[in-house]
Amino acid sequence: MQLIDIAVNLTHPSLAVQAEALLERAYAADVCQMVLTGTSLNESEASLTLCRQLDDSGQRLFSTAGVHPHAASTWDASSGNTLKALLQEAQVRAVGECGLDFDRDFSPRPAQEKALEEQLALAVELQMPVFLHEREASQRMLEILRDYRDRLPAAVIHCFTGERRALYAYLDLDLHIGITGWVCDERRGTHLHPLLRDIPDERLMLETDAPFLLPRTLRPKPKSGRNEPAFLGEVLREVALHRGQPEDSLAAQTTRNARLFFGLPVILDGPPPES
Structure with missing residues (x-):
């Protein structure tokens, strides 16, 4: 069995x-590839540097590059060119983490929207998938995405925690839907359980969002x-339980989805050789 973790904050x-x-x-737990x-x-x-330092094969560690809505107030006239250069590096496979967060509002909402739209424009220009963050902002996110979606190759709502209306x-x-350990939380994640069956097989991916x-x-x-x-296997177990699906078939499907979405190579089973 192979698993791919599409969200690891390894620079934390x-x-x-x-x-x-x-x-x-x-690797010992069957997580064969990761996206930082x-x-x-x-x-x-920093994520790109870790990919280079920790994966001599260039087959197992990849990254995204973008500006999170919490940091959107740092976006300025030069940010787009800096980001564009990063996005053209071989290990960088998606634009993001970008999006909207109207829950914490660490950056003003107009700044969040500007940073998101400029990053979506870059994704269109470079024809790269987008790795999206959304909290308490689904309606505005949808309004913005509709203007770009037909020109984007793919996009994933990372760490989906919303309600049925937003999912549909x-x-x-x-869009693809990323599911995390939020689904394992009996205090705030149980509303996701009946929704898991509604996510089409080809649209589901798994992630830890570690740490x-x-x-x-x-x-x-x-x-x-x-x-x-x-610990990604625990997310797999919980999702498989509520989808009524065998864990091995869910692992195979979500791994296939992640490889197609991020353009990752197929690798043989087992841990990487020691360098």
């Missing part, structure tokens, strides 16, 4: 200090309390 200090050991645990998340220009550069609207735009969103169903729980790619 809690993960970066143990990056090599973390990757070894992931870029959330600002600096973090996007995103699926109507032919965040440790699956609450995981046993035993790590003493650190941090999530990591090795």
Whole structure:
């Protein structure tokens, strides 16, 4: 069985200090490929650097490059050119993490919308998929996406936590849906359980969003309390349970989806050879 984790915040200090050991645990847990998340220009550069440093084969670690809505106030006249250069690096496979967050509003909403639209325009120009973040902003996100969707090759709503109406609207735009350990949270994730069956097979992908969103169903729980790619199997288990689907077939489908979406190579089973 092979799994692909489409969202790992490996530049986060809690993960970066143990990056090599973390990757070894992931590979041992059948997570054969990972996409490292870029959330600002600096973090996007750092994610790309980690791909180069930690994957001699160039087959297992890839990244996104973009500016998260929390950092949208940093977007300026030069940001687009800087980002465009990053997006043309071989390991960078998607534009993002970009989007709208009207829950925390760490950046003003007009700044969020401007940064999102300019990143969507770059994705259209370069014909790259988009890795999207949305919290409490589905209506505005849909309004913006409709102007670009026909010209985008693909887009995923990463870490979907919304309600049925938002899910159906995103699926109507032919978007992919990323599911995290949020679905394992009995306090706030149970509304997702009946929705999982509504996601078409070819539109579903799995992610940890490590070090965040440790699956609450995981046993035993790590003493650190941090999530990591090795725990992606717990997300797989929970999603398979509520879709009424065998875990191995769900793993094969979501892995195929991630490879097609990000343009990842097919690799043989087993951990990478030691360098």
